[in-house]
Amino acid sequence: xxxxxxxxxxxxxxxxxxxxxxxxxxxxxxxxxxxxxxxxxxxxxxxxxxxxxxxxxxxxxxxxxxxxxxxxxxxxxxxxxxxxxxxxxxxxxxxxxxxxxxxxxxxxxxxxxxxxxxxxxxxxxxxxxxxxxxxxxxxxxxxxxxxxxxxxxxxxxxxxxxxxxxxxxxxxxxxxxxxxxxxxxxxxxxxxxxxxxxxxxxxxxxxxxxxxxxxxxxxxxxxxxxxxxxxxxxxxxxxxxxxxxxxxxxxxxxxxxxxxxxxxxxxxxxxxxxxxxxxxxxxxxxxxxxxxxxxxxxxxxxxxxxx
Amino acid sequence: xxxxxxxxxxxxxxxxxxxxxxxxxxxxxxxxxxxxxxxxxxxxxxxxxxxxxxxxxxxxxxxxxxxxxxxxxxxxxxxxxxxxxxxxxxxxxxxxxxxxxxxxxxxxxxxxxxxxxxxxxxxxxxxxxxxxxxxxxxxxxxxxxxxxxxxxxxxxxxxxxxxxxxxxxxxxxxxxxxxxxxxxxxxxxxxxxxxxxxxxxxxxxxxxxxxxxxxxxxxxxxxxxxxxxxxxxxxxxxxxxxxxxxxxxxxxxxxxxxxxxxxxxxxxxxxxxxxxxxxxxxxxxxxxxxxxxxxxxxxxxxxxxxxxxxxxxxxxxxxxxxxxxxxxxxxxxxxxxxxxxxxxxxxxxxxxxxxxxxxxxxxxxxxxxxxxxxxxxxxxxxxxxxxxxxxx
Amino acid sequence: xxxxxxxxxxxxxxxxxxxxxxxxxxxxxxxxxxxxxxxxxxxxxxxxxxxxxxxxxxxxxxxxxxxxxxxxxxxxxxxxxxxxxxxxxxxxxxxxxxxxxxxxxxxxxxxxxxxxxxxxxxxxxxxxxxxxxxxxxxxxxxxxxxxxxxxxxxxxxxxxxxxxxxxxxxxxxxxxxxxxxxxxxxxxxxxxxxxxxxxxxxxxxxxxxxxxxxxxxxxxxxxxxxxxxxxxxxxxxxxxxxxxxxxxxxxxxx
Numbered sequence: 001x002x003x004x005x006x007x008x009x010x011x012x013x014x015x016x017x018x019x020x021x022x023x024x025x026x027x028x029x030x031x032x033x034x035x036x037x038x039x040x041x042x043x044x045x046x047x048x049x050x051x052x053x054x055x056x057x058x059x060x061x062x063x064x065x066x067x068x069x070x071x072x073x074x075x076x077x078x079x080x081x082x083x084x085x086x087x088x089x090x091x092x093x094x095x096x097x098x099x100x101x102x103x104x105x106x107x108x109x110x111x112x113x114x115x116x117x118x119x120x121x122x123x124x125x126x127x128x129x130x131x132x133x134x135x136x137x138x139x140x141x142x143x144x145x146x147x148x149x150x151x152x153x154x155x156x157x158x159x160x161x162x163x164x165x166x167x168x169x170x171x172x173x174x175x176x177x178x179x180x181x182x183x184x185x186x187x188x189x190x191x192x193x194x195x196x197x198x199x200x201x202x203x204x205x206x207x208x209x210x211x212x213x214x215x216x217x218x219x220x221x222x223x224x225x226x227x228x229x230x231x232x233x234x235x236x237x238x239x240x241x242x243x244x245x246x247x248x249x250x251x252x253x254x255x256x257x258x259x260x261x262x263x264x265x266x267x268x269x270x271x272x273x274x275x276x277x278x279x280x281x282x283x284x285x286x287x288x289x290x291x292x293x294x295x296x297x298x299x300x301x302x303x304x305x306x307x
Numbered sequence: 308x309x310x311x312x313x314x315x316x317x318x319x320x321x322x323x324x325x326x327x328x329x330x331x332x333x334x335x336x337x338x339x340x341x342x343x344x345x346x347x348x349x350x351x352x353x354x355x356x357x358x359x360x361x362x363x364x365x366x367x368x369x370x371x372x373x374x375x376x377x378x379x380x381x382x383x384x385x386x387x388x389x390x391x392x393x394x395x396x397x398x399x400x401x402x403x404x405x406x407x408x409x410x411x412x413x414x415x416x417x418x419x420x421x422x423x424x425x426x427x428x429x430x431x432x433x434x435x436x437x438x439x440x441x442x443x444x445x446x447x448x449x450x451x452x453x454x455x456x457x458x459x460x461x462x463x464x465x466x467x468x469x470x471x472x473x474x475x476x477x478x479x480x481x482x483x484x485x486x487x488x489x490x491x492x493x494x495x496x497x498x499x500x501x502x503x504x505x506x507x508x509x510x511x512x513x514x515x516x517x518x519x520x521x522x523x524x525x526x527x528x529x530x531x532x533x534x535x536x537x538x539x540x541x542x543x544x545x546x547x548x549x550x551x552x553x554x555x556x557x558x559x560x561x562x563x564x565x566x567x568x569x570x571x572x573x574x575x576x577x578x579x580x581x582x583x584x585x586x587x588x589x590x591x592x593x594x595x596x597x598x599x600x601x602x603x604x605x606x607x608x609x610x611x612x613x614x615x616x617x618x619x620x621x622x623x624x625x626x627x628x629x630x631x632x633x634x635x636x637x638x639x640x641x642x643x644x645x646x647x648x649x650x651x652x653x654x655x656x657x658x659x660x661x662x663x664x665x666x667x668x669x670x671x672x673x674x675x676x677x678x679x680x681x682x683x684x685x686x687x688x689x690x691x692x693x694x695x696x697x698x699x
Numbered sequence: 700x701x702x703x704x705x706x707x708x709x710x711x712x713x714x715x716x717x718x719x720x721x722x723x724x725x726x727x728x729x730x731x732x733x734x735x736x737x738x739x740x741x742x743x744x745x746x747x748x749x750x751x752x753x754x755x756x757x758x759x760x761x762x763x764x765x766x767x768x769x770x771x772x773x774x775x776x777x778x779x780x781x782x783x784x785x786x787x788x789x790x791x792x793x794x795x796x797x798x799x800x801x802x803x804x805x806x807x808x809x810x811x812x813x814x815x816x817x818x819x820x821x822x823x824x825x826x827x828x829x830x831x832x833x834x835x836x837x838x839x840x841x842x843x844x845x846x847x848x849x850x851x852x853x854x855x856x857x858x859x860x861x862x863x864x865x866x867x868x869x870x871x872x873x874x875x876x877x878x879x880x881x882x883x884x885x886x887x888x889x890x891x892x893x894x895x896x897x898x899x900x901x902x903x904x905x906x907x908x909x910x911x912x913x914x915x916x917x918x919x920x921x922x923x924x925x926x927x928x929x930x931x932x933x934x935x936x937x938x939x940x941x942x943x944x945x946x947x948x949x950x951x952x953x
Contacts, residue, residue, distance in 0.1 A: 035478060098672055105424050108478050109628075110671050112621065113664035120661035233617075237489060244482070277497035284486040284493075291483050292474050551813045558812030558819055559798070559805050562791075566799055569788035576748060577864075578774035578803025587809060683792045683846055686827055 003270075009150055011266040012259070013223055016161035019258030020216030021239025023168065023251050027209040030185035030249040031202055032100075034107045038091055038115030039213055040236015042084050044229070046214030047135065047221035048122055050080035054136045056127075073138045081214035087118075088210025089203065115232060123229035132228045135221040157219050164215060168251065171208070181205050185249065234280070238265075241287035247297030256298050261286065321373035324366060325380040332643055333384070336397055340651035347644055350678055367682065385542045389524075389535035398534040402606060404646040405541035406599045411626045411638040412545075412552045413595025416588045418624070419633030419681070420561060422568030423588065427468050427484040428623045430491035431593035433615030435461040435600025437501060440510045440610055450513045454601035461597020462590045469589025473582050476571075485617065492616045506611030510604045513540065521608075537606045544602070545639070548595060552635045555591075557684060564588060565633070618660065622649070625667050631677030640678060701726055701759070702905045703747065703778075703872055708756035710746060717742040719929035720756070725872070729898065729906045731916040731937070734926035735950055740909045741783060743926065744874045747907075748780045749773035761871065775803045779870035781861045783877045783909075787849045793860055794845040797830035798823075800864035833867045834860075837893055855886040859893060866897055866904060873897075875908045879915055891918055925949070 021039055028036040053076050054060045063072040095110035123129040139153045172178035180201045183191035192198050220235060221227045238261060246257025261283050269279040290297065331350065335343040357363045370377050392398050410432055417425045435457035442453040471483040495501050512521040513536075520536040555561050563584050566574040575581055604610050622645070630641020648666075652659045670677070704724040710717050718739045732740050745751045747758060749770040758766045760776055768776070779800070787796050805826065807819040834841050837859040841852075849857060858878055865873055878894070879887040897904055898919075910916050916923060916937060923940045925933040927949040933940045940946055 035482070095668055095672075104478050105481065106671050106675065108424075108481060109624070110668050113667040113671075116618075116621075116660055117664040117668070120658075120664065124657055124661065237485070240482070241486070274497075277493070281490050281493050281497075284490050288471070288483055288486050288490075291479055291486075292471055295475065295479055554812050554816050554819075555809060558809065559802055559807060559823075560809040560812055562795055562798060563802060565791060565795070566788055569790060570786055572750070572770075572782075573786045573788060573799070575770040576750070576774055576780060577799045578771045578868075579799075580771050591809075681790075683848060684795055685846065686794065686823065 006150070007266050007270050009154055011263040013154055013157050014266060015259035015262035016157055017216055017220045017223060018239050018242045018262050019161060019255045020164065020212055020219065021235065022243035022246060022254030022258045023165070024209045024213045024216065025240050025243035026249050026251060026254045027205050027212075029243070031181055031205040032096065034096060034104055035111070035240065036091070036096065037108060037111040037236060037240070038118060040234070040239055041115040041118040041232030042087055042091070042210060043213040043217030043220065043235060044227060044232035045087060045118055045122060046080050046084040046217035047227045048126060048229075049083045050076055050218050051133065051136060051221070051227065052126070053079055054138060076138065077215060077218050080218060081211045084214030084217070085207045085210035088206045088213065092203070092206045115236065119229050119232050126229065129229050132226050135225050135227050137225070139222050153222060157223060160215070160219065164212065165251070165255065168208075168212070172251065177201065177204055238283060241283055244287050244295070245290045245297055247300030250297070250299045253297050253299040260298070317369035318373050318376065320366060320369040321377045322380060324370055325377040329381060329384040332647070335644060335647045336400060337392070340648070340654070343644070343648045343651050347648070350640075351674065354678055364682075368685075385538070389531045389538060390529070395532045395534055398532060398538060400647060400650045402534055402537045402541055403650070404643040405538065405545050406603050406606070407623070407626065407646050408545050408639040408642040409541075409548050409599040409602075410596045410623055411630065411642040412548050412635060413592035414623050414627050415552065415633065415635065415638045416555070416564065416592040418627050419638065420556065420564035420568065421585065421588045423472050423585065424478070424481045424624070425468075425484045425589070425592070426481055426617065426620045426624065427488040427491065428592075428596055429615045429617065429619035430468070430488050431461045431465055431596035432600040432603070432619070433491065433495070434464045434593075435597025436604040436610045436615065437495070437507070437600075438597075439601035440507045440604040441501070443511050443605070444507060444509055450511055450605045454598065454605065457601035458594050458597045461600065462594040465590040465593025466586055468593070469586045472585045472589060488617050488620050492612060495612045495615070502610075502612070504612060506609060507604075508609045510608045510610065512608065513605055520605075537602075541602055544598065548598075549635055549639060556633070556635060560584070560587070562684070622663065625663060625670070628667070628670055628675070629677055631679035631681065633681040634677070634679045637677055637679030702761060704759050705747070706757040706759070708743070708746060708758060709754050710742060710751055711754040716929045718746060718753075721926070721929075721931050723924060723931070725905050725907060727903055727905055728921040729908065729919055731920035731923040732907055732909045732926065733916065733923055733940075738926040738949075739929040740926055741876055744780060744876055744907070744909065747773075748778060748874060771803075777871040778874065779865035779868060779872070780874035781865055781876055781878060783880065785854070785857055785861055787857055787861055787864075789849045792846045792848055793834070793841065793852065794827065794830060796849060796860055797834060797864050797867055798826055800867040801826045801829065804868050830867055833863050836896060837863050855882055855889065858882070858890060862893065866902075869902050870904065873904050873906045875906060877909050877911065879910065879912050887912060887915060891915055894919055
C-alpha cells in the first residue's frame with residue numbers, strides 16, 4: 001500500500017514537470033498553430049542557467065547571507081526563468097516568425113534544429129558540458145512523512161506547479177493581455193478585427209511560455225538531482241506527448257496529459273518486471289494511439305474540415 | 308534552323324554538365340572541409356544564376372536528350388574512382404554517400420512526392436540492417452539473401468508505420484513518425500537478442516563466385532582496396548534505384564502522389580485511392596532504406612543502435628531538403644554532398660550536430676526548395692495537339 | 700432510365716440536417732440545383748460524389764447502389780465533379796491536372812511503370828493526346844500553355860481546365876458547383892457555350908449544376924430542383940419554378 005502511495009507521489013511530481021512543458025507547447029500551438037520542438041531544450045537551458053547562477057557566480061552565498069533561503073531560491077529561479085523567456089523570444093524571432101504564413105512543417109523542422117543547436121551549445125560551452133551535472137540542492141529535501149517517502153521537495157514541486165498554473169489561469173482569463181491571447185488562439189483574423197494587437201499577444205505568449213519552461217526545467221532538475229545537456233529532447237518529447245494526449249492548445253489538457261503520461265511511465269516502471277526500459281516506450285505508444293484515434297486529446301474539441 | 312548545330316550544342320552541354328557535376332563532387336570529396344562547403348555554395352550559385360537567366364529547363368533538356376552520354380560520363384567517373392583515389396578512407400566516404408543516396412531516394416517518395424514528412428527513415432534503414440545482419444550472423448544465410456529479406460522486413464515496417472498516414476495529416480503525421488522512430492530505437496536498446504546497446508558485430512561480407520568482397524579487388528593487374536567492390540555494387544544498385552524512382556515519378560503513380568500532396572480532396576475525387584498510394588509511398592520508401600541498411604551492415608561488418616536513431620532520420624531529411632524535394636537527381640546530390648560534408652566534419656566532432664542544425668535552419672530560411680527544385684513534368688510534346696510523345 | 704436517383708437522402712451534422720430526405724432523379728438531361736445560401740446544395744453534391752456519407756437514404760447510380768461509397772470509387776463508376784472553390788493542383792502543369800482526370804480510366808500499375816516503361820508510355824501518350832484534344836475544344840490557346848503551372852493561368856481558363864478535367868474521363872454524370880462564380884458576363888457566356896459543347900458532343904453526359912446566375916440556369920437547364928434548409932421544395936422546369944410561392948418565399952424571406 002505504501003509502495004503504491006509513494007509511486008503515486010512520484011507520478012504526481014513527474015506529472016507536474018511534464019505538465020509545465022505541455023502547457024508551454026499548448027500556449028505556443030494555440031497562439032501560432034506551430035509545434036515548438038525546442039521547448040524541452042529551452043527548459044533544460046533554464047536549469048543550466050539557474051545552476052550557473054547558483055554555482056558559478058558568487059550570487060548564491062551573497063544572497064543567502066542577507067535573505068532567507070527560500071527568497072534566494074525564488075530570485076535565482078526568477079532570473080533563470082527570465083533568461084528562458086528571452087531565449088524563447090529569440091527563438092521566435094529567428095526560426096518561427098520568418099515562416100509565418102507558410103507550411104507548418106517549416107517551423108517544425110526549424111525548431112527541431114534550434115533545439116538541437118541549443119543543447120549542443122550547452123554541451124560545447126558549459127564547463128564539462130557533455131557530462132551529466134549534479135544539480136545543486138536548492139530545494140530542501142527533508143523527508144516529512146517517512147512512511148510514504150514524501151519530502152519537502154515533493155511538496156514544493158507540487159505546490160509550485162499549482163501556484164504557477166493558478167497564476168497562469170488568472171493571467172489568461174482575467175487580464176486584458178491574457179484575453180487577447182485567447183482571442184488570437186481562437187481566431188486570428190477576428191481578433192485583429194476587434195483591435196487586438198496580434199504581434200504583442202504573440203510576443204507575450206512566447207515570453208510567458210518561456211518563463212514557464214524555465215521553471216519547469218528547474219523542477220525537473222530538482223526532481224532528478226541531475227542535468228544533462230541532452231535531456232531536453234527526451235523531456236520535450238514527453239512534454240509534447242503530454243500536450244497532445246491532454247489536448248494540444250488547452251492548459252487543462254496539458255495538466256491532464258502530463259499526469260497521464262507520468263502515471264503510465266511510473267507504473268510501467270514500477271510494476272512490470274524489467275519495466276524501466278519500457279516506461280518511455282509505453283509513454284510514446286500512448287501518444288501514437290491518441291494521435292491516431294483521438295487527435296484532439298482528452299479535453300480537446302474536434303474540428304471539421306469544410307469542403 | 309541548322310539542326311546539326313543545335314544537336315551538337317546540346318550534346319556539349321550535356322557532357323559539360325555531367326562532367327562538371329562529377330568533378331565538383333570529386334573536389335568536395337578529396338579536398339578539406341572548406342572545399343566541400345565551397346562546392347556547395349558554387350552549386351547553389353550556379354543554380355540561382357541559371358534560374359535568373361531562364362537556363363534551367365534547357366540544360367535539363369540537353370541532359371535528358373543525351374541521357375546515354377551523360378550516363379557514360381558518370382559511369383566512367385565511378386569506375387575510375389578507386390584507381391584515382393589514393394586514400395581508402397575517401398573511397399569509404401564515396402561508398403557511404405552511395406548508400407545514403409539510396410535511402411534518400413526512398414524518403415523522397417514520402418516527403419518530396421507525397422508531402423508526408425517522415426522522421427522514421429532511420430528505423431527503416433535499421434530494420435534492413437538488423438534483419439540482414441541477424442539472419443546472416445545467427446543463421447549463416449547468404450548475405451545476398453539476407454539483404455533481400457531486409458528489404459522485405461523494412462517494407463513491412465513501412466506499411467505499419469504508414470498506417471498512421473491514413474488517419475493523420477501534415478505535422479501530426481510527422482509527430483507520429485517521430486514517436487515511432489524513438490520507440491524503435493528504445494526497443495533495440497532494450498532487446499538483447501537484437502544486440503542491445505552493444506550492436507551486432509561480425510556481419511559477413513558479400514561474396515561472388517567464392518571471392519569475398521572484403522578482399523582487395525584484383526583487376527587489370529592492379530590491386531584495389533576492398534571498398535572498390537562495395538563502391539561498384541552500391542552504385543549499380545543506386546543507378547537502378549534512380550531509374551526506378553524516375554520512372555515512378557513520371558508515371559500515373561508519381562502524379563497521383565503529387566496530387567495527394569497538393570490537395571487530397573482533388574486526388575480522391577479523381578479516383579485516387581489514398582490508402583493504397585500512401586501505403587505504397589511508405590512501403591517503397593522503406594524498401595529502399597532497407598536495401599541501403601542491408602548494404603550498410605555487410606559493408607561495415609558492425610552495426611550499432613546509434614546509427615539508426617532520430618538524429619539519423621533528421622540527417623536524411625536534411626539531405627532531401629538540401630538536394631531538392633521531389634527531384635530524384637537532387638536528393639542524390641544532396642545525399643552525396645552532405646555525406647562528404649559530414650565526414651569532413653569528423654575532425655570537428657564536437658561541432659557536428661551543431662553544424663547540421665545550423666545548415667538545416669539556413670536552408671529553410673534561404674532556399675527551402677533545395678539545390679535542384681521540383682520540376683514540372685515534361686512529356687515531350689510536338690507542335691500540334693495529338694502528336695504528344697512521352698520522353699523515355 | 701434514371702442515371703442517378705436518391706431516395707430520402709439525409710445527412711445529419713450533430714443535430715443539423717443539412718440535407719433532409721431528398722428524393723432526386725436525373726435522366727439524360729441537365730438539372731439546375733438552386734436554393735438560398737446554406738440550403739444544402741453543395742452538401743448534396745458532396746453526398747453524391749462520396750465525400751460525405753449519408754446518415755440515411757440511398758444513392759443509386761446506373762441502377763447500382765453506391766450509398767456510402769468513397770469518392771474514388773464513385774469516380775471510377777463514372778461521376779465527376781468540379782468545386783465551388785476551383786480546386787486544381789496549383790503547382791502542377793495544366794496537362795498534369797488534365798491527366799488526373801483520366802487517372803480512374805488508366806490501367807498501368809506502379810510496378811509496370813518500373814519494369815515495363817514502354818507499355819506505360821504508350822498509354823500515357825494516348826492519354827496526353829486525349830487531354831490536349833479536349834483542351835483544344837475549350838480554348839485552343841491553352842494547348843500552347845499545357846506545360847505552364849496553374850498559377851500562371853487566369854481564372855476563366857482555370858474553370859475551363861477544371862471542367863475539362865472532369866469530362867476527359869468520359870463520366871456519365873457531371874456535377875458542376877457554381878461554374879460561373881466570379882466570372883463577368885462575357886466569361887459566363889463562354890462557359891455556357893462550353894457546357895453546350897459538352898452536351899452536343901459524342902458522349903452522353905448528364906449534368907447537375909449549382910448556380911446562382913438565373914441566366915445560366917434558364918439557358919441550359921431542362922429542369923430545376925430547389926432546396927431550402929436541406930429539403931426539396933420544388934422540382935419542375937424553370938418557368939414553373941419561378942412562379943412557385945414557396946420558392947419565392949425561400950429566396951426573398953418572410
